[in-house]
Amino acid sequence: MVKLFGPETNMAADMADNTGRKRILTGIRPTGRLHIGHYVGALENWVRLQHGYDAYFLIADYQALGDHIDDIQLIRESVLQVAIDWLSVGLDPEESTFVIQSYVPEHAELTMLLSFITPLGMLQRNPTLKAETEQLRPEQLNVGFFNYPMSQVADILLPRADLVPVGEDQAPHIEMTREIARKFNRLFARENPVFLEPGTLIGRIPRLSGTDGQAKMSKSRGNAIELGDDEETVRKKVMSMFTDPTRLRATDPGHVEGNPVFEYHDAFNPDTAEVDEFKERYRAGTVGDVDVKKALIVAMNNFLDPIRQKRAYYEDHMSEVEEALMEGTRRARVTAAETMKAVRDAMQINTYTSTWE
Numbered sequence: 001m002v003k004l005f006g007p008e009t010n011m012a013a014d015m016a017d018n019t020g021r022k023r024i025l026t027g028i029r030p031t032g033r034l035h036i037g038h039y040v041g042a043l044e045n046w047v048r049l050q051h052g053y054d055a056y057f058l059i060a061d062y063q064a065l066g067d068h069i070d071d072i073q074l075i076r077e078s079v080l081q082v083a084i085d086w087l088s089v090g091l092d093p094e095e096s097t098f099v100i101q102s103y104v105p106e107h108a109e110l111t112m113l114l115s116f117i118t119p120l121g122m123l124q125r126n127p128t129l130k131a132e133t134e135q136l137r138p139e140q141l142n143v144g145f146f147n148y149p150m151s152q153v154a155d156i157l158l159p160r161a162d163l164v165p166v167g168e169d170q171a172p173h174i175e176m177t178r179e180i181a182r183k184f185n186r187l188f189a190r191e192n193p194v195f196l197e198p199g200t201l202i203g204r205i206p207r208l209s210g211t212d213g214q215a216k217m218s219k220s221r222g223n224a225i226e227l228g229d230d231e232e233t234v235r236k237k238v239m240s241m242f243t244d245p246t247r248l249r250a251t252d253p254g255h256v257e258g259n260p261v262f263e264y265h266d267a268f269n270p271d272t273a274e275v276d277e278f279k280e281r282y283r284a285g286t287v288g289d290v291d292v293k294k295a296l297i298v299a300m301n302n303f304l305d306p307i308r309q310k311r312a313y314y315e316d317h318m319s320e321v322e323e324a325l326m327e328g329t330r331r332a333r334v335t336a337a338e339t340m341k342a343v344r345d346a347m348q349i350n351t352y353t354s355t356w357e
């Protein structure tokens, strides 16, 4: 299921690439390897969209500094790991543009300029940011972290994206992007709008539970199945999964809803007849957790096998990974420079003399 919010079409037409495709931009913070929650919530959608759109995929290493300033080594390693994950699930650098944020200084520049038209209250009210800051101790909450939705607005506006495919939790940031784009145009570019108001596109499964039954899968909570996990690791993780806590014996009627084992079956097992039969027998108390889990292990490994094979290839061909990143980043810098020129012209900033470009 794909949900679309915001304007589906806008003044983007003139900014579409030379094949007339509309542009999408989306990103990920490089703070570890990607997992199956990223896949169903976002990546799967991105792979599909890259063919119809001029697609920008951003590795947001500046944004990652917000809560990883004391672990820059992890960010460094994760930039290449995320790129490998992307390539392994089928993002194609020939079709799309991979970008490393910190190699495009305009991201920082636009963040700074836009911050002057952004009321503090807009960040204070942002529900995703609110939930995240509440998890941090006061001394962990730096200004850069608090400002990350602002920098995300700049990420999206810099390539003048029409559409942002993301997980559900990111929707408030895209809403904020629309507000800022509108405000910038109203204040500085009434005649000739610089920015578009991008739409939000949410993936098939907005949120996947963790293996422990917690509402969200995340590496830091230790409840994730990673795209790079080997067969044995997947087996162990699935066997130790949380199921229906009210069910003590295999002969007790069990609950399928809210049971992460069935949630994963629905997401990853293409044999829907098998899944339906398991659900029926589980509700009737005629199948045990172990059998349902064993079938899930098979389905998960079938799903992950081709991804693992591609990962192994790219781990052996790191120069292709680096080339994909640098080639895309080069393209993104051209677009970024064009947008920043339009921004400066509109604001009449940094345009005082004619001799120094």
Ligand code: TRP
Residues within 6 Å of the ligand: 025, 026, 027, 028, 029, 058, 060, 063, 152, 155, 156, 164, 166, 170
């Ligand atoms: N905040 C996103 C995440 O948590 C990453 C991100 C950075 C992003 N810049 C973006 C997503 C721009 C969409 C658009 O992974």
